[in-house]
């Protein structure tokens with residue numbers, strides 16, 4: 001008997017009587033304003049949120065906060081004037097020297113400051129991790145209150161890879177001292193478009 | 196690292212340096228407090244724990260069907276699924292994938308399962324270099340130690356010692372113990388590995404039967420850095436990591452990081468469904484005693500664990516004895532339930548490394564009855580003749596009340612009364628928990644009492 005059959009038959013013999021899948025009831029958000037909450041939590045996880053009204057504002061803020069950025073990469077039309085586009089066939093290793101990667105996220109979560117990114121949009125999976133800095137553009141109406149609301153939106157979404165990112169890469173492995181920029185981006189900026 | 200001896204001797208060793216024990220204790224309590232603080236901000240916290248617990252009950256009751264569905268869907272997604280009955284088979288499968296690609300170097304993000312399987316040792320013996328990329332894990336790896344905590348692998352290390360370790364291995368300047376500086380040194384060192392390794396291995400936090408995808412949670416981004424730059428991604432998972440549907444992640448991801456470190460969610464919750472173009476993806480589904488534990492009615496609940504380590508951080512025995520005193524990959528209260536399933540003789544001491552205070556069960560996000568199971572293991576182990584003589588005397592002498600969960604609530608009160616009024620009764624050499632240390636000040640009320648009051 002193969003290991004597969006052995007494992008599955010032992011499990012089948014040993015598993016308890018069937019128990020139903022519980023319902024996840026609808027929980028009212030424990031805060032009033034999703035955008036406000038997102039801004040608050042995103043700050044607490046080490047992120048830098050900006051509520052903006054126009055694309056021009058985003059470009060100005062990028063110039064102001066990343067004056068030394070030599071290589072900005074993005075496929076967002078909002079900032080195409082200051083960023084290099086890329087294609088799905090590019091070698092992920094070739095992005096090792098990217099200073100700033102900018103992406104639009106169509107879903108953010110207020111309760112934990114996370115933004116949803118998938119490979120239909122970013123194409124190169126390594127990009128949000130390998131870039132020194134990460135910035136995300138979010139339309140205000142795309143901020144969901146809780147993770148339940150978020151998963152209701154993406155329950156049937158097709159993708160090869162997707163991730164929730166909440167703030168810059170971080171570690172507290174050395175004596176619980178929080179350090180931003182463990183292996184991934186050292187900063188994460190969110191531009192929340194209130195248009 | 197010596198891993199010989201049983202919990203009392205190893206704990207005694209750890210307790211020789213009292214200031215260090217106090218520091219260890221306080222650090223973990225600090226994390227426990229962060230967990231409380233954030234849990235209290237979620238009004239439905241207790242309901243979430245209940246749903247998570249019921250979801251895991253459903254998973255255990257339907258595990259064979261879920262695994263078959265997961266395999267089918269993952270295969271359809273273009274992922275290679277392997278089955279390993281035990282640690283040895285897991286290690287052989289990983290090695291065969293490396294051999295197929297002619298690769299002798301691999302990066303790995305945190306996976307307690309590969310610790311359980313002693314995979315690094317196995318691969319090293321076969322000429323494969325494994326680089327641990329989680330900062331805490333890379334620190335203990337440089338020191339040739341196993342992790343002492345499942346979420347915070349080097350929680351027992353001081354920054355000055357890490358500075359010295361990095362000076363020796365990474366060439367950082369002497370005397371620099373700044374966490375920011377040391378983290379950056381590790382970042383530079385590991386970046387080169389990420390860029391050059393062809394194979395990356397990760398663990399799995401959740402595997403979704405419905406879609407065949409799996410989720411890996413990290414704060415550092417090291418799992419993603421490894422796999423998105425590698426030609427081959429290997430993911431190792433225990434059979435119990437299954438959840439039914441994607442939407443159930445909403446429940447588990449709300450609980451996991453809040454319980455673990457007091458964060459609202461980990462920095463990265465990455466969902467892997469299909470390999471990227473040109474990449475090869477493998478999943479190794481490992482049993483290693485889990486299907487047997489599933490058949491032990493009293494202990495099967497231990498398979499609901501989502502490895503948040505809240506039970507470690509809250510445990511008075513773990514905090515004051517350190518992870519290595521448990522001489523098993525998964526330490527702490529939950530490890531003390533899992534280990535005897537693998538080897539009753541070798542781990543007979545672990546269910547006794549507990550005060551049965553019940554704090555673990557109170558914080559567990561999937562509501563495992565941890566302290567009840569520890570008590571039940573004691574009974575099984577005594578009956579099977581695996582309990583050391585000294586422990587038996589001590590148990591008969593005073594632990595009678597403290598180890599009966601049916602009397603637990605009263606016993607807590609009684610225990611505190613004893614501590615306050617007749618300390619010599621508890622502080623004597625027959626109590627294995629009073630060697631070389633002061634018993635803790637008796638709290639005015641137990642967590643359970645406090646909690647019940649808080650609720651009304």
Ligand code: SF4
Nearest residue numbers: 500501503504506559
């Ligand atoms: S037993 Fe519960 S508290 Fe302990 S690690 Fe597992 S899920 Fe967390």
